[in-house]
Amino acid sequence: MSRSLALDNICLRPARSWGHTEYSLNYHKEFLAKRTGLVPEDADCLKRAYDRFRFDFLFVNNDGLVAWDKGRLTDMGHADYAADGSDQRPPRPCPFSTPEEVWAFDAVEEYGLPDFNEQVAAYENQARLLRNTYPNQLCTGGYYKT
Structure with missing residues (x-):
């Protein structure tokens, strides 16, 4: 697993393989708990699963910064x-x-x-938090309001 592999893929640079991408594993809390040995509520459960499954790239977005x-x-x-359909x-x-x-x-x-400076600060903070939380994966950012 490697952030640099995912970045090479995005930039269309030669790489040893295609990056493994994760889209929605966080919806399967019981599965993650079984595979990591942690309870679903453990803050490290998702991070450990991403590392264990050797994901390189995490597809992350949000509904924007406005209410x-x-x-x-x-x-x-x-x-x-989600396994129970709750989503x-x-x-x-x-x-x-x-x-x-x-x-x-x-x-x-x-x-x-929205205020431009507040928006920039919020997205920079989100990117920093994702990089720190998932240091072995490249995380996208962006807006996806359906």
């Missing part, structure tokens, strides 16, 4: 990845009725702009 509690919102729903949710109805409404949509007017 999505105002304005029109879409939600495609979420498939069930599944149905899609919400589309808040737009016509294509013209979509084209007229102004996100800045609807939600406002």
Whole structure:
């Protein structure tokens, strides 16, 4: 497992192999506990599993740094990845009725702009935390609001 291997893959540099990528193993807490010997609530359970399974690359994203509690919102729903299906949710109805409404949509007017410096600091902190928590893996960052 290697952060540098994952980075070589992303940069399309010659590498000894393709990096092993993890997308959603954190949904399977009991499986992780069995494979690591730790209880699911242990803060090191996920880190130990990523190292044990020799992951190079962790696909990580978030829903943004703003509270999505105002304005029109879409939600495609979420498939069930957790063994018990607890993460599944149905899609919400589309808040737009016509294509013209979509084209007229102004996100800045609807939600406002987050403070740039606060946003930079928050993403830098998130990247630093991921690097420190998972030193053997390359972690993505980014926004993915469905």
